[in-house]
Amino acid sequence: MQDSAARPNIGVLVGAGVPGTEGERPRLGRALLSPPTPVPSEAHFRVVLISFLSAAVGLVAGVVAYALYHLIGFFSNLFFYHRISATFQSARDNHLGLLVILVPVLGGLIVGVMAKYGSPKIKGHGIPEAMEAVLVSRSRIEPRVAVLKPISAAIAIGTGGPFGAEGPIIQTGGALGSLVGQIFHTTAAERKVLLGCGAAAGMSATFNTPIAGVILAIELLLFEFKSRSFIPLVIASTLATAVHMRLLGPGPMFAVGPVDFGIPRALPFYLLLGGLCGLAAYAFSKSLYWVEDQFEKLPIDPLWWPAIGALILGVIGYFVPRVLGVGYDTIGDILHASLAWKLLLVVMFAKAIALIVSLGSGTSGGLLAPMFMSSAALGGLYAIGVNQIFPGAHLAPGAFALVAMGAVFGAASRAAFAFIIFAFEITRDYNAVLPLMLVTVIAEGIALLLMPKSSIMTEKLARRGLLIHQDYETDILEHVAVADTMDAEPPTLLETMRVREVADLIARHDTKVSKHQGIFIADSAGHLKGVLTRGDVLRSLDQDPSGETSVLEAGNRDLVLSYPDETLNQAAAKMLRHNIGRLPVVERSDPQALVGYLGRREVMAARLRRIEEEYVREPGWIARFRRQPVLGPDGKPAAPNAD
Numbered sequence: 001m002q003d004s005a006a007r008p009n010i011g012v013l014v015g016a017g018v019p020g021t022e023g024e025r026p027r028l029g030r031a032l033l034s035p036p037t038p039v040p041s042e043a044h045f046r047v048v049l050i051s052f053l054s055a056a057v058g059l060v061a062g063v064v065a066y067a068l069y070h071l072i073g074f075f076s077n078l079f080f081y082h083r084i085s086a087t088f089q090s091a092r093d094n095h096l097g098l099l100v101i102l103v104p105v106l107g108g109l110i111v112g113v114m115a116k117y118g119s120p121k122i123k124g125h126g127i128p129e130a131m132e133a134v135l136v137s138r139s140r141i142e143p144r145v146a147v148l149k150p151i152s153a154a155i156a157i158g159t160g161g162p163f164g165a166e167g168p169i170i171q172t173g174g175a176l177g178s179l180v181g182q183i184f185h186t187t188a189a190e191r192k193v194l195l196g197c198g199a200a201a202g203m204s205a206t207f208n209t210p211i212a213g214v215i216l217a218i219e220l221l222l223f224e225f226k227s228r229s230f231i232p233l234v235i236a237s238t239l240a241t242a243v244h245m246r247l248l249g250p251g252p253m254f255a256v257g258p259v260d261f262g263i264p265r266a267l268p269f270y271l272l273l274g275g276l277c278g279l280a281a282y283a284f285s286k287s288l289y290w291v292e293d294q295f296e297k298l299p300i301d302p303l304w305w306p307a308i309g310a311l312i313l314g315v316i317g318y319f320v321p322r323v324l325g326v327g328y329d330t331i332g333d334i335l336h337a338s339l340a341w342k343l344l345l346v347v348m349f350a351k352a353i354a355l356i357v358s359l360g361s362g363t364s365g366g367l368l369a370p371m372f373m374s375s376a377a378l379g380g381l382y383a384i385g386v387n388q389i390f391p392g393a394h395l396a397p398g399a400f401a402l403v404a405m406g407a408v409f410g411a412a413s414r415a416a417f418a419f420i421i422f423a424f425e426i427t428r429d430y431n432a433v434l435p436l437m438l439v440t441v442i443a444e445g446i447a448l449l450l451m452p453k454s455s456i457m458t459e460k461l462a463r464r465g466l467l468i469h470q471d472y473e474t475d476i477l478e479h480v481a482v483a484d485t486m487d488a489e490p491p492t493l494l495e496t497m498r499v500r501e502v503a504d505l506i507a508r509h510d511t512k513v514s515k516h517q518g519i520f521i522a523d524s525a526g527h528l529k530g531v532l533t534r535g536d537v538l539r540s541l542d543q544d545p546s547g548e549t550s551v552l553e554a555g556n557r558d559l560v561l562s563y564p565d566e567t568l569n570q571a572a573a574k575m576l577r578h579n580i581g582r583l584p585v586v587e588r589s590d591p592q593a594l595v596g597y598l599g600r601r602e603v604m605a606a607r608l609r610r611i612e613e614e615y616v617r618e619p620g621w622i623a624r625f626r627r628q629p630v631l632g633p634d635g636k637p638a639a640p641n642a643d
């Protein structure tokens with residue numbers, strides 16, 4: 001290492017003065033003497049702590065999913081069969097006759113009262129509410145939501161609501177994770193991780209799909225993929241699935257037998273199915289929020305809205321009993337191709353209408369199961385129709401039902417990856433992967449074209465002014481070092497220079513001084529001593545109009561430092577935390593060795609580079625083979641020869 005006394009001056013030394021010596025150096029600021037050092041051990045300890053907490057959240061969420069499943073069974077038995085039992089029983093086998101119309105109305109009234117006098121956050125299907133907690137409330141969810149949401153959902157579904165249990169369980173699991181994060185001393189980011197762990201655990205414990213639970217939490221709640229969140233997510237999801245296997249058995253919520261996916265001969269038919277699924281996803285989302293808008297226009301208390309929606313549901317349920325309740329048994333029948341095409345057609349439309357009207361009325365319930373039923377019926381109908389038109393196609397309705405089931409919800413929610421994995425975890429059949437991938441991404445592309453700014457999950461939040469960016473990309477500031485964008489020749493002022501001299505340079509618009517809001521102070525050997533901003537100049541002149549104060553006395557010697565090997569993200573975080581607009585870049589081995597200047601402009605230069613990479617088109621090889629126009633004397637293309 002070169003001796004500091006022999007080090008050449010760095011930057012532009014402005015002005016003149018008496019050279020300083022080693023013994024004359026003024027005391028440097030605390031930050032300059034003790035540069036911050038990373039403490040990875042503390043960050044690792046926090047990951048371990050959050051992982052232990054996520055394990056507890058996963059176990060509790062698994063038990064809550066089991067309890068909610070049987071609570072739904074209890075209310076179903078009570079209202080439809082007038083018996084006390086927690087065994088899960090489908091509502092479609094009831095013998096109430098016309099009285100079946102009134103059962104959902106009773107549930108709607110109860111949920112309406114709970115929403116008005118308990119908490120309005122129990123309304124809806126759960127996932128947007130969890131997203132809102134992450135975005136607006138710093139991942140804080142009220143304790144009463146954790147209690148009222150599952151109870152209201154159990155009542156709504158148990159009285160015939162055409163919903164799934166997964167949305168309420170996801171919200172309840174997220175509430176549990178949030179509560180754990182509020183009990184202990186955690187950051188908002190750590191609470192977000194715990195909330196996501198609870199949501200992933202709820203999804204996993206409902207369907208016995210641990211991988212899909214993890215990915216769903218990443219795509220819809222966390223909006224990040226980091227070790228600090230991925231490790232706790234996997235732990236919570238694994239333990240919740242273990243609870244499901246112990247209490248409900250090792251199989252998924254609805255099993256699928258061996259299915260012929262027809263790969264590769266059926267791939268052309270899957271292409272068209274992808275387009276249909278994209279249109280179905282668009283129709284679901286727009287119809288749901290259109291119905292919500294109509295209820296908003298009703299001149300009556302919102303307390304009565306769920307009952308009105310439930311009345312329409314009851315009428316539909318009287319004619320088509322399969323729309324009542326969760327409908328896991330009907331989904332299983334569709335996947336096993338045991339329903340005729342006429343019944344598939346009725347179920348597809350009746351379930352969709354019942355869901356849209358009921359959920360649009362502001363009651364409590366999940367979207368996944370009912371959308372699975374309608375979209376599975378769509379896929380089965382499509383396969384049956386193709387087989388009628390092309391007898392040699394030999395498409396398996398169960399295979400197309402499964403693929404459509406994952407594709408429609410994946411496209412509607414912008415969580416395509418999660419539901420590709422979800423459908424695969426249900427079948428455990430690797431042959432399902434290719435059609436699932438193809439159909440789901442085509443469906444998502446169609447839905448993205450038709451709904452570029454929102455999804456079925458984010459539309460409600462967008463209407464409240466919360467815009468959610470669901471695309472994932474690495475932050476350019478995390479991948480660019482300070483050395484790559486810093487000004488390697490920072491202007492400096494000699495420590496003996498007077499404030500009036502600096503003011504004169506600024507007044508004359510000296511480019512070495514005026515282009516920066518802050519200028520570093522150095523001694524004659526180029527050693528960093530402090531920083532002088534224009535605000536410091538004005539304050540000094542206000543106190544001493546003669547301007548004879550030295551720049552070292554007028555400036556700031558308590559510096560926040562940056563290093564060449566730091567990322568721009570780390571440096572920008574220092575600027576934000578300390579509310580400053582520039583950082584001196586120094587060698588780690590010697591905090592007085594100034595090597596660069598980093599300001600806001602240098603930070604934004606990296607962002608500009610990413611924008612250019614995104615939008616600026618560069619000429620390709622094909623341009624070499626194009627005929628080059630003949631240029632005239634003025635440099636413009638010459639007119640073609642008339643001859």
